[in-house]
Amino acid sequence: MKRTALILLGALALVWPALAQGPVAVKRLTNVINSYPQFSRDGKQLVFQSNRSGKMQIYVSKADGTEIRQLTQLDFPAQVPCWSPDGKQIVFAGEPGGDSEIFVMQADGSDVRRLTNIVADDSHPYWSADGARILFNSARTTPDPQAAGRSNGTSCSA
Numbered sequence: 001m002k003r004t005a006l007i008l009l010g011a012l013a014l015v016w017p018a019l020a021q022g023p024v025a026v027k028r029l030t031n032v033i034n035s036y037p038q039f040s041r042d043g044k045q046l047v048f049q050s051n052r053s054g055k056m057q058i059y060v061s062k063a064d065g066t067e068i069r070q071l072t073q074l075d076f077p078a079q080v081p082c083w084s085p086d087g088k089q090i091v092f093a094g095e096p097g098g099d100s101e102i103f104v105m106q107a108d109g110s111d112v113r114r115l116t117n118i119v120a121d122d123s124h125p126y127w128s129a130d131g132a133r134i135l136f137n138s139a140r141t142t143p144d145p146q147a148a149g150r151s152n153g154t155s156c157s158a
Helices: 002-020
Strands: 034-039 045-050 057-062 078-083 089-094 101-106 123-127 134-137
Touching (some): 045 078, 101 134
Antiparallel strands (some): 045 057, 089 101, 123 134
């Protein structure tokens, strides 16, 4: 108990000077809606979704928010991007026909491929640590644990 209290007090002592100075200044990088940012593994780039084109699409920028480049130019919203562990691909959710599905593309925005095609809400994709599978939220059920991370019987690994 005493050790926990000392650790808590030590941690408080570390953050107290910052708290005493008041609110931390937040730097706004853009004036449009940007969300779901994720740093690349090397920390040099950000991938994020933005509505700056009129609908949600996927963008990349330098880590400081400069040199913004649109990756997707789809006829439907593209959102919730996630870098692959090796940084070569980006998985994201898209809504063709209003139904959320999972897509993957090269990190430069080329070779967009649809991975799921089921009437369900497939969204919020994320790569496994080894890059072999893509995990995502879904409104459907998966009775076969071996099918998790697969669509239409094919592997979701890219």
